[in-house]
Amino acid sequence: MFLIMVMVPLSRREIESPEQAARLLGQVGRRFRSVAWVSIVLLVLTGLFLATDHWGIKVSDFFGGSGRFVQVLQAKVGIVALIIVLSAIHDFVLGPRVTRQLEGMREAGADFAATQSS
Secondary structure, eight states, rough: HHHHIHHHHEEEHOOOOOOOOHHHHHHHHHHHHHHHHHHHHHHHHHHHIIIIIIIOHHHHHHHOOOOOHHHHHHHHHHHHHHHHHHHIIIIIIIHHHHHHHHHHHHHHHHHHHHHHHH
């Protein structure tokens, strides 16, 4: 959300070159990635602690229990799992692929400019 709501509008407004904006977003994304993954791990660990220690939920209750609280907890765990999967796909598959494509386009543009000036 930070990248979408803060960095993208800022880079569009303040940076004229699309290449520089893409490079900045890539650098911020790579630096922000570690903060995001640490945050996800901390949220999962504190959620497990609260569920087991504070609310007394056991693994058998989670998978075999009934009641509104267990249903809500199962839904929340499902959403967290989905967020982790989507974040992993974005960070380790899509992000590197887009970076390679941008670098290839930049190199192709440099090669094209070099042939035009000759």
